[in-house]
Amino acid sequence: MALYTQLDAAALQRLVDAYALGTVRELTGIPQGSINSNFRLVTSAGRYFVRHTTVRSADDLNFEAGLLALLNASHFPSPRLVSTRDGSPFLELQGGRVVVFAWLEGEELTRERLTPEHLEALGVELGKLHRVAASYLGVRANPYGPEVVRGWLKGLEQHPDAELSAIARELHGHLARAESLCGGLEPRGVIHADIFLDNVKWLGDRVSAIFDFEMACQDALTLDVAITLNAWCFDSGRYRPELCQGLLRGYQVQRTLLPAERESLFGHALFGAVRYTASRIRDFHLSGLPPDKLAPKDFRTYLARARALHQMGPEGLRALVGV
Ligand SMILES: Nc1ncnc2c1ncn2[C@@H]1O[C@H](COP(=O)(O)OP(=O)(O)O)[C@@H](O)[C@H]1O
């Protein structure tokens, strides 16, 4: 989310007491995001990003906290999670759990501004992330794997809106094709799984932080490359080769894709396009929240990715990205 839960005065006081954050100066809701309620909190102690979640379990949040601790210690550009006075990475509060992060400096880039150099810099950081996080001992399966997505599509197929049910049937076909091409032999490790433009801060041309690790989990490393490729390298109905190639060039400075990964990139990209089309239909299109509480994200731009991939096929994608 967005803004599903409003923190009342008593809850806010409990929060600043539990985290020893001093006196509240300002609390502002942030409509960006999808399934959590997000806030900018300014106190006498500093500026913070506060996430209230009704979706994530204690295990999920412990996995994220442990991963961020490793990334911070490795000087990977990532957010600093603030612990409570008792040393806990989250606080049970107002029907959910709150996590507090130091406020990140930097800006998020808009699509029009992207250059191959940005994608190369991002690719380098993605490759570093996979290398650094390889030593993380936490365990978390992908909460949004093919079985979950298939369940979403089954639900959407029953939707009374004929357009949505037809799209769900089409996506089922793409999902089956994607799964048949994902190989299963490629290396797995910790992945971020949600590196979109609004989850990366930049200072000039440098990545200052990759954040929002709440979807991080263990899965194929290539899935992370594919999700990032989809998010950053598609514009106005087509994949932009120079951006795709920039991303892969940067990534391979850190780790060279194995032959099995080159082959399965297409399957992961198609899966990613299906997964985000479906989640955007569920979390944004069918959400009852107004735009001031949930900044909308268009599922059609992801459907367009799935269709473009389906049409170009595995060899087409490999030629496009240059691997
Ligand atoms: N630590 C942070 N500092 C500053 N801004 C942040 C921070 N974390 C998130 N944001 C801002 O809030 C927006 C939504 O956060 P995000 O973590 O993506 O939400 P959600 O987990 O609900 O999807 C981001 O796009 C970013 O602009």
Ligand SMILES: N[C@@H](CCOP(=O)(O)O)C(=O)O
């Ligand atoms: N990145 C996803 C939605 C998940 O929300 P986020 O704010 O956590 O990135 C999308 O763009 O569909």
